Amino acid sequence: DTGVSQNPRHKITKRGQNVTFRCDPISEHNRLYWYRQTLGQGPEFLTYFQNEAQLEKSRLLSDRFSAERPKGSFSTLEIQRTEQGDSAMYLCASRDRERTSGANVLTFGAGSRLTVL
Amino acid sequence: AQSVTQLDSQVPVFEEAPVELRCNYSSSVSVYLFWYVQYPNQGLQLLLKYLSGSTLVKGINGFEAEFNKSQTSFHLRKPSVHISDTAEYFCAVSEAWFGNEKLTFGTGTRLTIIP
Numbered sequence: 354d355t356g357v358s359q360n361p362r363h364k365i366t367k368r369g370q371n372v373t374f375r376c377d378p379i380s381e382h383n384r385l386y387w388y389r390q391t392l393g394q395g396p397e398f399l400t401y402f403q404n405e406a407q408l409e410k411s412r413l414l415s416d417r418f419s420a421e422r423p424k425g426s427f428s429t430l431e432i433q434r435t436e437q438g439d440s441a442m443y444l445c446a447s448r449d450r451e452r453t454s455g456a457n458v459l460t461f462g463a464g465s466r467l468t469v470l
Numbered sequence: 471a472q473s474v475t476q477l478d479s480q481v482p483v484f485e486e487a488p489v490e491l492r493c494n495y496s497s498s499v500s501v502y503l504f505w506y507v508q509y510p511n512q513g514l515q516l517l518l519k520y521l522s523g524s525t526l527v528k529g530i531n532g533f534e535a536e537f538n539k540s541q542t543s544f545h546l547r548k549p550s551v552h553i554s555d556t557a558e559y560f561c562a563v564s565e566a567w568f569g570n571e572k573l574t575f576g577t578g579t580r581l582t583i584i585p
Contacts, residue, residue, distance in 0.1 A: 358511075370472065395474075395560050395575030396514070411569060444513060457502070457564055457571055461513040 357462035359445050365468045366435055373431045374465040376449030385428050386459060388444040389413065396444055402428060413444055434470045442466050472497045472565045483551050484584045485518045491546040491579045494536075500566040503544040504573070505535055508558045517559075520544065531555070535583030544574035 354357040366372050378385045383404050388396035399418070400410045404425035414420075417435075422428040432439055443466075446459035473496045483489045495501060502521050506514040525537040535546045544561060551577025561576045 359513075367477075386571070388573075395577050395579070396573075398572045398574070401571050429475060446514075458516065458519060459502075459514075459573065461506075461515070463511075463513040466511075 357445055357447055357460055359443075361415070361463050361465060362463065363466045364469075365470065367460060367470050368398075369434055371431065371433045371441040372435060372467060373429055374443050375427060375429050376462060376465075377427045378444030378445070379460060380426075382409075382447035382449045382452045382460070383425070384448050384457075385422055386448075387428070387430050388446065390442040390459075391440075398428075428437075432467070437469045440467055446470055454459040471573075472574045474561050474563050474574055474576040476561055476579050478579050480580045480582065482582045482584055485553060485570075486550050488549050489547065489551050489555075489581065490507065491559050491561075491581065493544045493546065493576060494560075494562045494576065495542050495544065495563040496540075497563065497565050502566050503537060503562045504562040504564075505529065505533070505544075505546050506560045506562060507531075508560065510580075514560065517546070521531075529577075531537065542568060551581075551583050553583050557581060 360375050365431045386401040387399040390396040400420050400421040417433045420448045437441040446461045448459045475494045492553045504519045507517050507518040518527045520527050522538045528534045533548050558578045561572045564573050
């Protein structure tokens with residue numbers, strides 16, 4: 354178990370370019386989450402998957418954002434036509450359901466930091 | 471809707487002194503509560519969690535927190551802090567109903583340990 358892995362760790366891009374982030378969850382975890390964290394704020398929920406199905410999307414996820422988890426393993430988060438306001442840390446997390454309560458105890462990756470110039 | 475308030479954005483504490491980081495939540499139903507720590511340029515690490523049972527929860531690195539339903543609080547405490555505790559601390563809440571997969575985080579408290 355190597356934990357949740359995210360790549361790249363840092364990405365600097367020019368406004369208008371497309372970027373893609375990858376997340377590899379803990380292998381036995383069937384649920385995968387994306388959060389966004391801007392400077393001085395706590396993480397905000399973006400979306401989550403159960404296996405390959407995307408079950409919930411936040412209103413924060415505009416049409417320029419798309420997330421996939423094609424085989425129920427790794428996931429990608431793509432941002433098209435990036436804007437300066439997209440600059441943030443994008444955090445991925447995964448979990449397996451707690452046997453006793455169903456609580457969502459998440460394991461987070463180190464994050465992918467995006468800077469849009 | 472679930473929400474969390476961390477009133478203290480920064481807390482400076484002398485080394486070996488005790489510390490309390492405050493967290494208040496809002497929800498109309500039962501909740502699960504969490505404290506996460508974030509070291510510079512790293513992701514979030516779970517410190518401790520309250521799911522049910524004993525209201526006093528012990529976590530890693532000597533931290534503990536107490537769930538107080540009447541005051542809707544979940545304050546984090548440590549009796550003696552160390553330089554290595556310097557980090558950002560986030561309180562988070564999740565309403566305890568089937569199908570809720572969303573964690574709502576507070577804005578964080580930056581703990582600075584003064585040698």
